[in-house]
Amino acid sequence: MYKIPLAEIKQKILTGGKVTLEELEQRIKAKINELSGLISEEGAAHIIANELGVELVNNSTKKLKVKEIYAGMRNVTAVGKVVRKFEVREFSKDNRSGKVCSLVLGDETGTIRVVFWNDQVDALRQVSEGDILLVKDGYARENNNDREVHLGNQGSIVVNPEGESVHSVREGTSYQRRKIEELRDGEGGAEIVGTVVQIFDPRFFNLCSQCNKKVVESGGNYQCNEHGSVKPVVSYVMNLVLDDGSGNIRSVLWKNQTNHLLGKTEEEVAQYKDSPTTFEEVKADLLGEQLKLLGQVKKNDMFSRLEFNVQMVSRAKPEEEIARLEK
Numbered sequence: 001m002y003k004i005p006l007a008e009i010k011q012k013i014l015t016g017g018k019v020t021l022e023e024l025e026q027r028i029k030a031k032i033n034e035l036s037g038l039i040s041e042e043g044a045a046h047i048i049a050n051e052l053g054v055e056l057v058n059n060s061t062k063k064l065k066v067k068e069i070y071a072g073m074r075n076v077t078a079v080g081k082v083v084r085k086f087e088v089r090e091f092s093k094d095n096r097s098g099k100v101c102s103l104v105l106g107d108e109t110g111t112i113r114v115v116f117w118n119d120q121v122d123a124l125r126q127v128s129e130g131d132i133l134l135v136k137d138g139y140a141r142e143n144n145n146d147r148e149v150h151l152g153n154q155g156s157i158v159v160n161p162e163g164e165s166v167h168s169v170r171e172g173t174s175y176q177r178r179k180i181e182e183l184r185d186g187e188g189g190a191e192i193v194g195t196v197v198q199i200f201d202p203r204f205f206n207l208c209s210q211c212n213k214k215v216v217e218s219g220g221n222y223q224c225n226e227h228g229s230v231k232p233v234v235s236y237v238m239n240l241v242l243d244d245g246s247g248n249i250r251s252v253l254w255k256n257q258t259n260h261l262l263g264k265t266e267e268e269v270a271q272y273k274d275s276p277t278t279f280e281e282v283k284a285d286l287l288g289e290q291l292k293l294l295g296q297v298k299k300n301d302m303f304s305r306l307e308f309n310v311q312m313v314s315r316a317k318p319e320e321e322i323a324r325l326e327k
Contacts, residue, residue: 002056002057002070002071002072002073003042003070003071003072003142003147004042004046004056004057004070005042006041006042006045009042009045009046009049009056010024010045012049012054012055012056013045013048013049013052013054016052016053016054018052018054019052024045024048027044027048028041028044028045028048031044031047031048032044057070057073062077063077063078063079063134064076064077064078065078065107065108065109066078066080066105066106066107066109066110066111066112067109067110068109069112069140069147069149070140070147071140071141071142071147072140072141073139073140074139075137075138075139076135076137076138076139076140076149077134077135077136077137077138078105078107078112078134078135078138078149079107079132079133079134079135079161079164079166080105080106080107080111080112080132080133080135080166080169081105081106081107081130081131081132081133081166081169082103082104082105082127082128082129082130082131082132082133083104083105083106083111083129083169084103084104084129084256084260084312085101085103085104085124085127085128085129086101086102086103086256087101087256087259087266088100088101088121088124089101090209098117098118099117099118099121100115100116100117100118100121101115101116101121101124102114102115102116102148103116103124103127103133104312105133105135105149106166106169106170107166107169107170108166108167108168108169108170109170110170111169111170111312112147112148112149113143113146113147113148113149114133114135114138114148114149114150114151115148115149115150115151116151117150117151120151120155123157126159127157127159131159131160132159132160132161132164132165132166133157133158133159133160134157134158134159134161134164135149135151135155135157136155136156136157136158137152137154137155137156138150138151138152138155139152139155175189175190175191175294176189176190176191177191177192177193177324178190178191178192179192179244179246179247180192180194180242180243180244180246180247180248180249181246181247182246183249183297183306183308184297184306185297185298185299185306186296186297186298186299187296187297189296190294190295190296190297190308191292191293191294192242192244192249192292192293192308193244193290193291193292193293193316193321194242194243194244194245194248194290194291195242195243195244195288195289195290195291196240196241196242196286196287196288196289196290196291197241197242197243197248197287198240198241198287199238199239199240199241199282199283199286199287200238200239200240201238201272201276201279202236202237202238202258202269202272202273202279203236203237203238203239204234204235204236204270204273205234205235205236205237206222206232206233206234206235207232207233207234207235208222208224208226208227208230208232208233209230209231209232209233213225213226215230215232234270234273235254235255236255236258236269236270236273237252237253237254237255237258238253238258238261239251239252239253240253240286242291242293242308249297249306249307249308250300250305250307250308251293251295251307251308251310252307252308252309252310253310253313254310255269257310257311257312257313260313260314261286261291261313262282289315290315290316290318291313291314291315291316292313292314292315292316292317293308293310293312293313294310294311294312294313295308295309295310295311295312296308296309296311297309
């Protein structure tokens with residue numbers, strides 16, 4: 001069964017015009033009772049959609065829009081613009097090693113992560129942010145309550161295919177614009193726009209090169225709980241404070257988001273560890289910038305404050321904000 005959000009299933013059923021919202025809610029409850037509570041609301045809604053002849057997914061072989069891709073799908077083919085490309089990460093697990101890389105693909109209906117493994121990673125050397133990418137015969141799965149497409153053994157890509165274009169990208173299908181004063185602990189899928197009023201130096205830490213978990217230094221050696229003595233890799237996190245006039249919030253950017261915002265490579269950012277004073281120029285450039293952040297809200301219990309965990313960051317576009325206000 002494809003993992004489709006309940007709200008979307010209901011909307012698709014209601015669009016068919018065969019039942020009202022009240023009738024649909026009653027049928028879902030009746031179906032759950034009929035099956036002795038051994039089925040979720042989503043499962044009951046799936047059954048009702050099938051009974052009413054409502055097609056929940058596009059089963060044709062044509063290219064799918066991002067919003068039409070659901071976890072569980074096979075033979076996924078889609079076209080989008082590369083809006084974010086992440087660095088290659090090497091790993092070692094159970095006596096085998098490999099590498100993985102991902103990018104964010106977007107069209108006018110939303111964005112989705114596309115994941116490449118091992119030999120497929122080499123094909124990404126020819127891909128840059130802003131390119132149009134045709135993904136053929138991938139499969140979709142769920143990860144951290146979101147969807148992502150994996151290329152798989154049968155999948156392939158075409159960079160800037162002839163005749164394909166993407167004129168606009170909607171950054172996410174489930175992010176809702178919020179004022180900072182409206183944010184609540186645990187809220188996910190939030191989008192905020194504001195001005196950078198404070199920036200903190202990056203904080204560096206060491207990770208296990210095999211499992212990517214934190215390691216402990218002892219006498220010049222680095223110990224991982226799972227892999228013992230290891231050669232660590234350096235990672236980092238950067239915090240800034242964003243203010244939108246209704247309030248301000250400390251925002252947390254991990255390595256990928258930090259690299260994207262600063263426009264620097266991992267090696268370039270790592271230089272600030274030994275020369276922190278050189279980061280002052282970066283701070284000066286960022287102060288006063290307007291940013292758009294997409295992510296989730298979490299409470300920092302140690303400091304008893306809300307923080308915004310950033311999943312995507314970009315500089316705000318004045319023309320888009322003006323158009324939003326005019327609407």
